[in-house]
Amino acid sequence: xxxxxxxxxxxxxxxxxxxxxxxxxxxxxxxxxxxxxxxxxxxxxxxxxxxxxxxxxxxxxxxxxxxxxxxxxxxxxxxxxxxxxxxxxxxxxxxxxxxxxxxxxxxxxxxxxxxxxxxxxxxxxxxxxxxxxxxxxxxxxxxxxxxxxxxxxxxxxxxxxxxxxxxxxxxxxxxxxxxxxxxxxxxxxxxxxxxxxxxxxxxxxxxxxxxxxxxxxxxxxxxxxxxxxxxxxxxxxxxxxxxxxxxxxxxxxxxxxxxxxxxxxxxxxxxxxxxxxxxxxxxxxxxxxxxxxxxxxxxxxxxxxxxxxxxxxxxxxxxxxxxxxxxxxxxxxxxxxxxxxxxxxxxxxxxxxxxxxxxxxxxxxxxxxxxxxxxxx
Amino acid sequence: xxxxxxxxxxxxxxxxxxxxxxxxxxxxxxxxxxxxxxxxxxxxxxxxxxxxxxxxxxxxxxxxxxxxxxxxxxxxxxxxxxxxxxxxxxxxxxxxxxxxxxxxxxxxxxxxxxxxxxxxxxxxxxxxxxxxxxxxxxxxxxxxxxxxxxxxxxxxxxxxxxxxxxxxxxxxxxxxxxxxxxxxxxxxxxxxxxxxxxxxxxxxxxxxxxxxxxxxxxxxxxxxxxxxxxxxxxxxxxxxxxxxxxxxxxxxxxxxxxxxxxxxxxxxxxxxxxxxxxxxxxxxxxxxxxxxxxxxxx
Numbered sequence: 207x208x209x210x211x212x213x214x215x216x217x218x219x220x221x222x223x224x225x226x227x228x229x230x231x232x233x234x235x236x237x238x239x240x241x242x243x244x245x246x247x248x249x250x251x252x253x254x255x256x257x258x259x260x261x262x263x264x265x266x267x268x269x270x271x272x273x274x275x276x277x278x279x280x281x282x283x284x285x286x287x288x289x290x291x292x293x294x295x296x297x298x299x300x301x302x303x304x305x306x307x308x309x310x311x312x313x314x315x316x317x318x319x320x321x322x323x324x325x326x327x328x329x330x331x332x333x334x335x336x337x338x339x340x341x342x343x344x345x346x347x348x349x350x351x352x353x354x355x356x357x358x359x360x361x362x363x364x365x366x367x368x369x370x371x372x373x374x375x376x377x378x379x380x381x382x383x384x385x386x387x388x389x390x391x392x393x394x395x396x397x398x399x400x401x402x403x404x405x406x407x408x409x410x411x412x413x414x415x416x417x418x419x420x421x422x423x424x425x426x427x428x429x430x431x432x433x434x435x436x437x438x439x440x441x442x443x444x445x446x447x448x449x450x451x452x453x454x455x456x457x458x459x460x461x462x463x464x465x466x467x468x469x470x471x472x473x474x475x476x477x478x479x480x481x482x483x484x485x486x487x488x489x490x491x492x493x494x495x496x497x498x499x500x501x502x503x504x505x506x507x508x509x510x511x512x513x514x515x516x517x518x519x520x521x522x523x524x525x526x527x528x529x530x531x532x533x534x535x536x537x538x539x540x541x542x543x544x545x546x547x548x549x550x551x552x553x554x555x556x557x558x559x560x561x562x563x564x565x566x567x568x569x570x571x572x573x574x575x576x577x578x579x580x581x582x583x
Numbered sequence: 584x585x586x587x588x589x590x591x592x593x594x595x596x597x598x599x600x601x602x603x604x605x606x607x608x609x610x611x612x613x614x615x616x617x618x619x620x621x622x623x624x625x626x627x628x629x630x631x632x633x634x635x636x637x638x639x640x641x642x643x644x645x646x647x648x649x650x651x652x653x654x655x656x657x658x659x660x661x662x663x664x665x666x667x668x669x670x671x672x673x674x675x676x677x678x679x680x681x682x683x684x685x686x687x688x689x690x691x692x693x694x695x696x697x698x699x700x701x702x703x704x705x706x707x708x709x710x711x712x713x714x715x716x717x718x719x720x721x722x723x724x725x726x727x728x729x730x731x732x733x734x735x736x737x738x739x740x741x742x743x744x745x746x747x748x749x750x751x752x753x754x755x756x757x758x759x760x761x762x763x764x765x766x767x768x769x770x771x772x773x774x775x776x777x778x779x780x781x782x783x784x785x786x787x788x789x790x791x792x793x794x795x796x797x798x799x800x801x802x803x804x805x806x807x808x809x810x811x812x813x814x815x816x817x818x819x820x821x822x823x824x825x826x827x828x829x830x831x832x833x834x835x836x837x838x839x840x841x842x843x844x845x846x847x848x849x850x851x852x853x854x855x856x857x858x859x860x861x862x863x864x865x866x867x868x869x870x871x872x873x874x875x876x877x878x879x880x881x
Binding site: 287 | 694
């Protein structure tokens with residue numbers, strides 16, 4: 207009861223503050239990322255760090271004139287109930303103009319409708335499940351769904367290895383892995399590649415020999431894995447141990463891109479192909495400055511979720527500039543939607559008419575234990 | 584003033600709804616615990632209620648009320664089915680069997696794509712659950728539990744909790760009483776599952792796993808398994824705690840754990856036993872037999 211009374215006081219206090227004049231506007235922005243509570247925290251911390259970095263840069267550079275972005279960061283612990291609680295509070299009490307996040311697609315499906323109804327922008331940086339932006343015209347994302355990158359990887363591999371058949375293996379108990387499977391299947395069919403075997407596993411499995419033996423028996427030209435980093439690494443290693451030759455390329459999902467993948471896979475991971483929007487050594491001035499700033503501030507390397515989170519904030523700030531402030535919600539939304547060829551660490555960045563990101567997909571292969579763009583070979 | 588109230592409700596309605604929903608679940612567990620049944624079947628019951636009710640509203644276009652009722656009946660039916668063989672097991676074995684049930688339901692939900700959407704879950708579920716639905720359900724619940732506790736049924740249950748062998752020799756049909764309580768618990772959890780499914784637009788198999796079952800057990804245990812208000816206190820406490828501790832994102836989980844341990848250590852009969860100690864020191868009451876003596880496990 208005490209808490210409720212206290213909250214009521216806070217609510218009253220906030221309600222009594224009138225918005226500042228447009229000249230030196232304090233633009234409140236919400237950051238909702240999971241920085242505790244299991245594996246989601248890996249992605250969430252990246253998104254949060256990158257967003258805070260971008261906000262400080264924007265405030266420091268005077269990009270928005272006298273206006274400042276005021277970040278309000280909340281941890282949803284990867285929990286859907288908490289994500290909804292935070293969204294409600296950020297929207298109705300803090301009156302934020304935009305929310306960056308949430309980390310997980312399952313949280314987004316529950317929380318985004320609230321923002322959509324209240325006409326508050328959401329720009330996600332790590333949701334890759336299909337249907338996220340379909341929730342409404344205020345929902346954007348800078349993270350491409352698997353379908354945005356995998357077809358490019360497959361086209362490359364088909365040409366290089368002359369693929370006729372493929373086998374699929376995927377995790378059935380995880381949104382990311384299962385989504386990836388659907389996308390992979392469709393891309394294979396579109397390219398006219400015959401799927402000779404489909405195997406499944408569950409998150410956290412360590413022994414894949416039964417499935418891989420069956421795949422080996424089917425003798426495919428390529429193997430496509432719908433898995434996260436750890437699973438994919440184990441599958442790649444065990445596939446090579448079972449004697450599936452290096453000449454059979456193995457392709458993976460966006461979600462498996464992690465330094466952990468290359469580490470755990472060891473020598474067997476050499477040549478493992480994935481599609482991505484970003485890689486550390488991507489040759490662009492904007493990327494160099496981003497990587498440098500991130501390393502300097504956090505003493506660690508950014509990943510693609512960080513690059514996407516960083517881009518989300520810049521896309522918003524750019525739109526604020528073009529819309530001349532955040533006062534007119536409709537105008538601001540249209541400005542975000544009109545984002546075109548924004549200079550980002552991932553290259554020129556735009557939103558398409560479905561509010562999905564348009565980024566040049568990059569095909570990466572593991573080389574000497576690192577994800578390296580194949581064009582550089 | 585009115586605007587401030589409206590804003591408060593808009594900002595915190597989900598927390599209020601979750602408190603009510605979790606209180607409802609807590610009573611489901613309270614019933615099971617009142618006959619020493621440490622059930623981990625909550626997640627399974629809730630999943631049945633959630634998926635069946637969503638099927639009825641989204642696929643068959645049924646109104647919300649019959650869908651909730653159907654969800655509750657699914658939960659009750661499952662409880663009857665697993666309760667009949669399993670309730671002859673005691674203690675740890677019962678817990679293990681109910682845990683197995685929850686896992687089986689979760690794995691079926693993961694694999695039965697056409698009905699449950701598999702790992703991707705079901706999205707865009709209409710939001711039918713209103714706060715007053717939950718309030719009403721909770722009031723009815725509290726009333727029923729209160730009435731039961733004062734009846735012959737309640738005293739029989741209290742006797743079973745003390746010592747089921749003695750209760751049996753006194754002519755109490757221990758199995759029948761336990762089964763009916765377990766079915767009631769399944770009914771409530773199924774209903775709660777249906778409400779939960781229509782609250783946040785989305786459900787997935789991960790929502791109803793072991794974590795849900797364990798959380799549900801902690802509500803009444805934390806609040807107090809002997810007091811009528813115990814489940815509400817425990818559920819509200821556990822639901823609000825993560826939000827109340829938001830001022831420290833880093834320490835939040837540590838603080839939560841520490842608070843729960845403190846309650847368990849210093850108030851082994853639940854948070855509400857503070858009140859009870861006071862009251863008893865004032866007037867040595869004619870409290871229920873079940874609450875007066877300290878219990879040992881099993």
